[in-house]
Structures are given as C-alpha cells and as structure tokens.
Amino acid sequence: MKFYLCIIFILAVFVEGIVSNQDKTAASAESTCGVFLNDVGAMGTLFEDMYLEWAIGQMELQNRISKVHGSAQRVIDPDIIDFDEQRDFLMEFCNQNPDKEFVDGVLLLYELFPENEQP
Numbered sequence: 001m002k003f004y005l006c007i008i009f010i011l012a013v014f015v016e017g018i019v020s021n022q023d024k025t026a027a028s029a030e031s032t033c034g035v036f037l038n039d040v041g042a043m044g045t046l047f048e049d050m051y052l053e054w055a056i057g058q059m060e061l062q063n064r065i066s067k068v069h070g071s072a073q074r075v076i077d078p079d080i081i082d083f084d085e086q087r088d089f090l091m092e093f094c095n096q097n098p099d100k101e102f103v104d105g106v107l108l109l110y111e112l113f114p115e116n117e118q119p
Helices: 002-027 033-043 045-068 083-096 102-112
Strands: none
Touching (some): 033 045, 033 102, 045 102, 083 102
C-alpha cells in the first residue's frame, strides 16, 4: 500500500511541475531579444550559432512564403552578407531593442539581402 501511495505522490508532484512550468512559459516572453542576449551571455558562441542557424532557416522560409504569394524573394547568400556580419547585425539589433521579438531582427536582416531578379 505504501508503494502505491509513493507512486501517486510522485505522479502528483510531476504533474504539478508540468502545469506550473506551462503557466510560467505562457506568461513570459520566450522569444524576445532579451532572452536571446541572456542565452548568448550564458552559453556564448554555441547559442549564437544556434540562433543564427534558426534565423537563416526563417529567412529561407520567408523566401518560400514570398514565392507562394508571388512576392519578391531575397538572395540569402553568405557571400553577400557573411555569417559574422549577420550575427553582428542580430546582436546589435537585440542590444538596441531587448524588448522586441528576435524574429523582428531576423526580418530586418532578411530585407538587407538583395531581391532575386530571376522570375
């Protein structure tokens, strides 16, 4: 009987922890520049690289969305704006705008790439 009560107690604590974490994450802004800066401050270049890879993926996704809607696409090419410049742009944007969404900086970076002139 004690075994079952222990299992029930552990499950109750586990479920309460999940519900508590969901409440906290729903109330906090998890994608702001401030979060990005804190992550980079805590983990350094590892997080910078992860965020940059995500940003590049978002810019490529924006190109696909633009194509579907018949809008201009961008040439996302590191020979035009190299990775260090992209990283520096996002860091500078977030340092100046810690309350803005990180994706806002990514969309501004996207606009810096030239339009693709192919039909």
